[in-house]
Amino acid sequence: MYGAQIAFRDFTATQGIWGSDWVGLKHFIRFFNSYEFGRLMMNTILLSVYSLLAGFPFPIILALSLNYVKNVFFKKSVQMITYAPHFISVVVMVGIILEMLDPRHGIVNQLLTMLGMEPIHFMSRPEMFKSIYVWSGIWQNVGFSCIIYLAALAGIDPSLHEAAVVDGASKLRRMWHIDLPGIMPVAIILLILNTGQMLDVGFEKVLLMQNPLNLRTSEVIDTYVYKVGLTSQAMNYSYSSAIGLFKSVINLILLVAVNKIAQKTKQASLW
Template structure:
């Protein structure tokens, strides 16, 4: 009786089956159809572009021939994986990919947090909005345009960087032709492009911190740096750990388009990564070895999954936020 009274006061009772009196499966869907319609498009995107292509991953274990199709091609087991592991390119590709990923993660991870902390304490609204617009804008520049800007700025004959060096009497440097400069150019240009957009998440986390904590800290005479250290950083730490776990899950995904566009024969020794190698052996070469390239791509995905699970488990062990 009490339950029925509560249902009547809360609104109309949920639709129930005429025979059993239980709630029907479609009653909740009909009630919240707008939410289901909103999620339908992303769900279709995931199914079509993420899950359906998994069917083709089996060609990594086959000697795929286009005329025979996926089903008719011969199974070869782990032949293509073994070929890649014993290839003279394996250690060079793994080394370049891991070093570039770790460099990007270590150098780029703190900057969105630092920018968000600084913007959080800016008093002038006009200055804050101006900084946000300036730092966010590069994120919306396409990769092709971004690489074009980099090449123009670092051009040894007319680039602005070499023009500045010439003012100090230094000789022009062919930055894109020196293998040792490639990783730094790639990483720091990426930080400049994405740091503003990345700090949006941390600004949202900072806005959820209880203002009474800052008020109490100000009354106690805490400086802004002390408030950052003892209030803001602990407040955004769960979000930072989640972002770190997700970035680690993409350790071997370094950005195929940008690396490929920045490559040239002079810096290929340090710029060749797994993604560009897969593209070259699978599509760009005349052999079009789809099975071999699929095996390499599948290996990369498995390594990313293992790293994701491992880092998430470490976060759980250390009592930090985790994905699950």
């Protein structure tokens, strides 16, 4: 919090934080009036919402499916296979993605060629960037994310399932009427936390997947802050700090708003 005041000053390293001139909202206004503002906000929000909507159900579906698997060897094998990608570093993961989507030697384009279709240069098409980013992220994290749902399912009273079986309920009915309500408080908490990180897309994976051809849809707030704050010759620490502070304030507002909605609907909430 002490360093956050850099956003309101023209910070220079020689003068320090307290010695730098106070300029108020100058850097915030500069960002709001910049040519990049609309595009950055649109790309960041679309990527976050896409990731949330597409990625949120899959860990729940995987956890519900694994919960009813009786074969222990098969269950452990699926868990290991789905958990493993989470422990691959971002750099290696992006390298795998680029190799798989390579227009000449990638396995995806080889399959397309075998089907009589023309190879596609996926990473040069701006409209495909978000889908590649989101679905590769789901593949990498779905197994690890379902662990918490498996733990929640383990806490459901077995007598509820026993009574449902006696009444002739199918597995789908038991999932819908017992398992989903049982894990719903956990799901709501995770949804609130994910919504509170709406503008925190992160820059590592996005930056590694960026190229001049897809920059129109791949430039997000985090990569922009990294570029203007650390890689540009001007080293705009105050400007990048103002953008980061703006992003944090918006995330806080979203977190409080979604938590309040959860309280109004009598669902689980953070406080």
